[in-house]
Amino acid sequence: MTTTFIESTKPLHQTHRIEVDGAVDADGHILEPPTLWEDYIDPEFRDRALRIVRDENGLEELEYDGRRSTMARNGMPSTLGAMGDPDLAGMQKDPDRTYLANAPYGTMHAGERLEMLDAENIDIAILYTTVGLLWEAEVADPALAQAYTRAYNRWITEFCADSPRLVPTAHISLSDPVAAAAELERAVGEGARGAYVCPFTHEGLPLGHPDHDPVFAAAQDLDVPFAIHPTFEPQWTKGTRMGDWQNVKQLRLLASVQASDGVRHQFTTLFDYGVFDKFPTLKVLVLESGGGWIGYWMDRIDAVYGHTFIGERVPLEHKPSDYFRERIWISCDPDERTIPALAERFGVDRFLWASDFPHADHTPEYVHDLNELVAAFPEPDRRAFLGDNARHLFGLPDGRG
Numbered sequence: 595m596t597t598t599f600i601e602s603t604k605p606l607h608q609t610h611r612i613e614v615d616g617a618v619d620a621d622g623h624i625l626e627p628p629t630l631w632e633d634y635i636d637p638e639f640r641d642r643a644l645r646i647v648r649d650e651n652g653l654e655e656l657e658y659d660g661r662r663s664t665m666a667r668n669g670m671p672s673t674l675g676a677m678g679d680p681d682l683a684g685m686q687k688d689p690d691r692t693y694l695a696n697a698p699y700g701t702m703h704a705g706e707r708l709e710m711l712d713a714e715n716i717d718i719a720i721l722y723t724t725v726g727l728l729w730e731a732e733v734a735d736p737a738l739a740q741a742y743t744r745a746y747n748r749w750i751t752e753f754c755a756d757s758p759r760l761v762p763t764a765h766i767s768l769s770d771p772v773a774a775a776a777e778l779e780r781a782v783g784e785g786a787r788g789a790y791v792c793p794f795t796h797e798g799l800p801l802g803h804p805d806h807d808p809v810f811a812a813a814q815d816l817d818v819p820f821a822i823h824p825t826f827e828p829q830w831t832k833g834t835r836m837g838d839w840q841n842v843k844q845l846r847l848l849a850s851v852q853a854s855d856g857v858r859h860q861f862t863t864l865f866d867y868g869v870f871d872k873f874p875t876l877k878v879l880v881l882e883s884g885g886g887w888i889g890y891w892m893d894r895i896d897a898v899y900g901h902t903f904i905g906e907r908v909p910l911e912h913k914p915s916d917y918f919r920e921r922i923w924i925s926c927d928p929d930e931r932t933i934p935a936l937a938e939r940f941g942v943d944r945f946l947w948a949s950d951f952p953h954a955d956h957t958p959e960y961v962h963d964l965n966e967l968v969a970a971f972p973e974p975d976r977r978a979f980l981g982d983n984a985r986h987l988f989g990l991p992d993g994r995g
């Protein structure tokens with residue numbers, strides 16, 4: 595196994611400082627080194643490793659199990675770290691602007707990431723994958739999916755091993771729940787402080803389905819947060835409301851705001867299946883889906899649970915918002931302005947913030963937006979939202995460790 599950390603060819607980008615001390619980024623990302631899966635995968639799967647390769651036009655694409663990706667191609671990998679870049683289309687069409695060459699400072703090297711945190715006055719970053727958000731939509735073989743997650747989890751725990759300010763989370767694939775539970779236990783033993791799953795399975799099983807109980811049980815027993823994060827999804831999950839792809843590809847704003855629908859849907863299935871009663875200390879984290887919708891969501895399912903026949907058919911011992919106030923956390927985008935009101939209603943301790951660095955679908959102005967958002971909270975609640983809630987959820991030290 596090779597320890598693969600790559601220094602950036604780019605300097606540290608222009609940064610700004612968070613005005614209140616104690617910040618914890620609840621959902622930052624790394625960029626995986628291009629050879630990670632070849633270097634870290636179990637030997638018997640090495641010839642089937644995920645790779646970044648070039649197509650007939652010299653543009654990069656992903657390869658899974660020796661097959662070309664149908665979703666991450668035509669230069670798309672080069673844009674994965676392009677937060678703030680004004681020319682994504684040009685980047686994607688230029689063979690010289692590769693995934694590795696475009697990787698921002700701090701995305702593949704732990705020391706660089708710590709410099710970036712210092713520059714932004716962030717104490718701790720909780721780190722999630724990037725390429726790992728893409729491949730599971732196209733890899734239906736459970737054995738290969740488990741091998742890919744093991745490879746990544748080995749690398750990310752090494753990446754974070756030398757600093758308590760970098761917090762690794764494991765990628766867990768529900769393609770095989772028993773194997774996923776075992777991998778969660780192994781990854782936590784290596785240093786992972788939580789795990790995430792994508793918002794679909796190739797079998798179409800709801801997240802709350804009893805087949806996934808081994809993973810819920812493992813997360814509960816290990817006392818680590820179980821997160822749901824948006825990812826690429828198979829096309830069948832999108833439905834046909836908007837017709838064919840020629841229509842859908844024009845709906846860019848719709849694609850942006852509905853990108854997290856899978857997370858919201860799967861989160862709600864946890865109530866339909868009574869997961870919170872079966873696993874009374876399970877901690878669930880909703881990531882990169884915004885936070886403002888949760889007010890309507892809780893109002894609606896509380897109402898139908900408490901005042902209609904639907905509530906008689908749902909295996910819940912308490913109303914849904916009670917579980918939210920006790921064992922569910924949600925990360926918010928720094929540019930959301932409804933969060934202080936929701937925090938006042940549900941409790942500020944339910945809410946975290948996240949940068950999504952370095953992904954291009956979120957703004958590079960997140961520090962300015964975050965300073966405005968934190969200032970909108972009552973002064974006693976600012977430190978909680980900015981960092982202490984994440985510390986409590988993940989069991990992190992005060993300050994910078």
